[in-house]
Amino acid sequence: MTAIKYDVVGIGNAIVDVIGRCDDAFLKARGFNKGGMQLLFDADAVADLYKSMGPSIEISGGSAANTIVGVASFGGTCAFIGKVADDELGRIFAHDIRAAGVTFETPAAKGGAPTARSLILVTPDGERTMNTFLGVSPELGGGELKADMIAAGRVVYLEGYLFDRDEAKAAFREAADIAAKAGREVALTLSDGFCVDRHRHEFRKLIKEQVDILFANESEITSLYQTASFDEAAKHASLDVKLAVLTRSAKGAVIYSHGKAIAVPASPVAKVVDTTGAGDLYAAGFLYGHAKGHDLETCGKLGSLAAAEIISHVGARPEQPLDKLAREKGVLA
Amino acid sequence: MTAIKYDVVGIGNAIVDVIGRCDDAFLKARGFNKGGMQLLFDADAVADLYKSMGPSIEISGGSAANTIVGVASFGGTCAFIGKVADDELGRIFAHDIRAAGVTFETPAAKGGAPTARSLILVTPDGERTMNTFLGVSPELGGGELKADMIAAGRVVYLEGYLFDRDEAKAAFREAADIAAKAGREVALTLSDGFCVDRHRHEFRKLIKEQVDILFANESEITSLYQTASFDEAAKHASLDVKLAVLTRSAKGAVIYSHGKAIAVPASPVAKVVDTTGAGDLYAAGFLYGHAKGHDLETCGKLGSLAAAEIISHVGARPEQPLDKLAREKGVLA
Numbered sequence: 313m314t315a316i317k318y319d320v321v322g323i324g325n326a327i328v329d330v331i332g333r334c335d336d337a338f339l340k341a342r343g344f345n346k347g348g349m350q351l352l353f354d355a356d357a358v359a360d361l362y363k364s365m366g367p368s369i370e371i372s373g374g375s376a377a378n379t380i381v382g383v384a385s386f387g388g389t390c391a392f393i394g395k396v397a398d399d400e401l402g403r404i405f406a407h408d409i410r411a412a413g414v415t416f417e418t419p420a421a422k423g424g425a426p427t428a429r430s431l432i433l434v435t436p437d438g439e440r441t442m443n444t445f446l447g448v449s450p451e452l453g454g455g456e457l458k459a460d461m462i463a464a465g466r467v468v469y470l471e472g473y474l475f476d477r478d479e480a481k482a483a484f485r486e487a488a489d490i491a492a493k494a495g496r497e498v499a500l501t502l503s504d505g506f507c508v509d510r511h512r513h514e515f516r517k518l519i520k521e522q523v524d525i526l527f528a529n530e531s532e533i534t535s536l537y538q539t540a541s542f543d544e545a546a547k548h549a550s551l552d553v554k555l556a557v558l559t560r561s562a563k564g565a566v567i568y569s570h571g572k573a574i575a576v577p578a579s580p581v582a583k584v585v586d587t588t589g590a591g592d593l594y595a596a597g598f599l600y601g602h603a604k605g606h607d608l609e610t611c612g613k614l615g616s617l618a619a620a621e622i623i624s625h626v627g628a629r630p631e632q633p634l635d636k637l638a639r640e641k642g643v644l645a
Numbered sequence: 646m647t648a649i650k651y652d653v654v655g656i657g658n659a660i661v662d663v664i665g666r667c668d669d670a671f672l673k674a675r676g677f678n679k680g681g682m683q684l685l686f687d688a689d690a691v692a693d694l695y696k697s698m699g700p701s702i703e704i705s706g707g708s709a710a711n712t713i714v715g716v717a718s719f720g721g722t723c724a725f726i727g728k729v730a731d732d733e734l735g736r737i738f739a740h741d742i743r744a745a746g747v748t749f750e751t752p753a754a755k756g757g758a759p760t761a762r763s764l765i766l767v768t769p770d771g772e773r774t775m776n777t778f779l780g781v782s783p784e785l786g787g788g789e790l791k792a793d794m795i796a797a798g799r800v801v802y803l804e805g806y807l808f809d810r811d812e813a814k815a816a817f818r819e820a821a822d823i824a825a826k827a828g829r830e831v832a833l834t835l836s837d838g839f840c841v842d843r844h845r846h847e848f849r850k851l852i853k854e855q856v857d858i859l860f861a862n863e864s865e866i867t868s869l870y871q872t873a874s875f876d877e878a879a880k881h882a883s884l885d886v887k888l889a890v891l892t893r894s895a896k897g898a899v900i901y902s903h904g905k906a907i908a909v910p911a912s913p914v915a916k917v918v919d920t921t922g923a924g925d926l927y928a929a930g931f932l933y934g935h936a937k938g939h940d941l942e943t944c945g946k947l948g949s950l951a952a953a954e955i956i957s958h959v960g961a962r963p964e965q966p967l968d969k970l971a972r973e974k975g976v977l978a
Contacts, residue, residue, distance in 0.1 A: 332744070362740060363740070365740075365744060366744045366745075367705065367714070367740075367741040367742075367744045367745050367962055368737075368740070368741060368744070369702050369703065369704045369960065370702065370703035370704070370737060371702045371703070372700065381700070399733065400732065400733035400734060401733060404701075404703060407695060407696070407698075407700075407701070408700040408701060409700075411665070411698060411699045411700045411701070412699075412700050627702065629700055
């Protein structure tokens with residue numbers, strides 16, 4: 313039997329974010345769905361959009377990768393599995409996640425598609441609209457899973473965005489199997505309403521059969537259960553999984569466990585600068601608390617605190633150590 | 646005769662900054678000169694230092710390039726001449742400077758050294774220590790100068806860092822010649838005390854013979870004239886050039902013109918986050934004011950205001966439009 317070595321092992325897209333500012337008219341002129349994520353499949357479309365964007369900064373991203381770096385920032389031990397290419401952005405991604413203290417051993421792919429990038433447009437209200445070119449990232453398959461690593465994690469955390477190609481879907485089921493056999497927990501984030509829309513049936517099957525902890529926001533959970541009512545969707549979720557963590561932006565989060573619901577308010581933020589990574593960091597705080605055996609309310613508070621830190625600056629990686637912040641705010645002793 | 650098309654044409658290194666945080670012990674252990682700039686000549690040394698650095702962000706930099714983007718942010722018309730490679734960082738540099746509204750037409754070099762990068766370590770006090778790998782950047786030569794562009798600028802602004810290889814030195818003299826023949830002004834920034842130290846004699850010759858406006862900080866100007874006294878160095882400078890703009894960090898700046906000195910205090914800053922680009926942006930404000938015919942005190946205030954904006958956040962490119970900021974602060978009408 314494998315000993316526990318990691319609090320959380322994440323599996324997701326390996327992406328470098330390219331973050332620039334724009335106004336609402338820029339989004340409207342291009343027909344972009346403000347606050348959403350669209351995939352760009354064509355390298356020319358990426359180049360065109362990049363050309364029209366204002367000055368930008370490059371900073372490592374990726375939904376589950378952000379979460380894992382957040383858990384590490386709280387002091388948790390973590391590993392990440394995700395695919396980069398052997399190029400400059402790939403080296404940046406690998407450097408940043410390792411520099412955050414996360415074990416990252418997935419080999420860089422040579423000679424194929426480039427490392428994924430997400431062109432993120434931030435409007436003056438701090439809302440982010442993402443245009444993601446996935447490059448080599450979705451080519452993650454069973455061969456890269458590393459069973460030993462997954463079995464050594466208290467929780468394996470799966471990123472819904474990656475649940476698209478058949479190979480990645482199979483890899484998710486395989487990872488969940490490995491975790492279950494080792495007596496570990498499986499967590500999943502739904503990532504995006506459109507993503508849920510494309511794979512609703514398979515997501516529901518995966519969740520019902522193999523997921524212990526489900527993270528979703530309002531639009532994702534209502535899309536999953538095809539209902540307009542948040543409460544009704546939440547009820548469905550609470551029957552399907554042990555723990556459903558449902559976030560509602562400024563309205564805070566509701567955690568469903570064993571038929572009981574706990575509401576945790578959002579942490580106050582002086583100025584919302586960039587919402588990129590809010591959900592990812594909420595999951596980070598929650599998972600850290602959960603892995604360390606804290607009660608659900610504390611887990612929720614850690615999530616709110618991490619989300620508040622991330623939306624107060626540009627980029628989805630913490631700018632200050634989250635363990636220190638949690639102690640300053642009195643959430644951790 | 647060429648018509649004026651640009652307020653300022655800059656010639657300098659084309660660099661992408663890789664900015665991460667570290668503590669003072671990290672600098673001490675490596676024997677780095679805090680607040681200074683050292684050149685890394687070996688790709689392995691760059692890789693080693695990068696590996697030991699914490700999570701970083703990538704943001705376009707380069708001393709004169711930062712200044713030119715600053716002038717554009719005030720509403721000035723600008724062009725930049727500098728050399729990148731045909732690689733990912735080169736595309737990032739070109740995108741960002743063009744997205745700031747600057748004309749940038751220097752072709753990317755293919756197949757040789759990569760685009761320059763500066764690994765910048767920021768300590769908790771906001772001071773930056775730079776480790777620069779110049780890659781293809783110093784290979785700028787006379788062939789890339791574009792005489793038409795230089796002759797179309799009110800001021801040509803030369804970056805001292807680039808004044809190192811014989812080819813670039815010759816290119817500087819050529820650019821100054823073109824500007825003088827077109828009846829334009831030549832500005833030079835000394836960039837770095839060690840840089841001055843390596844080329845003192847040639848710098849003094851260039852300044853005396855071809856420079857109208859000289860930008861320097863305390864350590865650079867005292868190194869240039871080999872005197873411990875700032876006042877004495879300033880006196881020398883005021884005899885060599887029409888306009889000497891000498892910055893002294895928190896003590897503000899002194900502007901010497903026609904035997905008179907004007908002191909301009911530094912603008913207040915709530916919290917110094919990262920001093921990268923402070924001198925570059927001081928020059929931006931001053932040059933914008935000068936190109937638009939403002940009096941010297943206003944030029945100095947525009948410099949202080951731009952420097953204060955840049956040190957209040959990470960990176961050496963403005964996060965808010967400097968023209969708007971100058972109007973809000975009542976420096977411009």
